[in-house]
Amino acid sequence: MPDEITAESRIRQEIERRKDAFTYLALGICIMVVALIFLAIFAWSGDIPTMAGSFVVVLLGLFLYNKGHQGRVQVRALEYQLSAMGKAPGQASASVPPSTKFCKHCGKVVAKDSSFCEHCGRGL
Numbered sequence: 001m002p003d004e005i006t007a008e009s010r011i012r013q014e015i016e017r018r019k020d021a022f023t024y025l026a027l028g029i030c031i032m033v034v035a036l037i038f039l040a041i042f043a044w045s046g047d048i049p050t051m052a053g054s055f056v057v058v059l060l061g062l063f064l065y066n067k068g069h070q071g072r073v074q075v076r077a078l079e080y081q082l083s084a085m086g087k088a089p090g091q092a093s094a095s096v097p098p099s100t101k102f103c104k105h106c107g108k109v110v111a112k113d114s115s116f117c118e119h120c121g122r123g124l
């Protein structure tokens with residue numbers, strides 16, 4: 001199945017490309033915390049221009065955090081897609097989908113709404 005392999009490697013590449021979102025996230029939080037501390041110090045000393053400057057830095061941190069958060073959500077979605085891909089073949093053989101049932105004569109899986117077994121031919 002070459003299609004599935006390329007789809008999987010494409011998703012892995014997408015994840016790698018978005019991994020720097022975690023850096024943005026951490027950086028954004030650090031900048032916000034530091035800028036908020038400075039903002040509080042400057043507010044206490046009544047230094048209005050520097051306070052405004054710190055506020056801009058807080059917004060910059062918030063922007064980075066938001067950028068990182070969006071990237072992290074995309075990485076989670078891609079990782080979920082990847083795990084669903086890996087599980088799909090195993091799940092199909094391990095469990096019975098809800099639209100199927102077992103034949104009471106031969107025990108094989110048949111469609112739920114069928115009135116006879118496609119394996120042994122007997123009525124259900």
Ligand SMILES: [Zn+2]
Nearest residue numbers: 103106117120
């Ligand atoms: Zn049967």
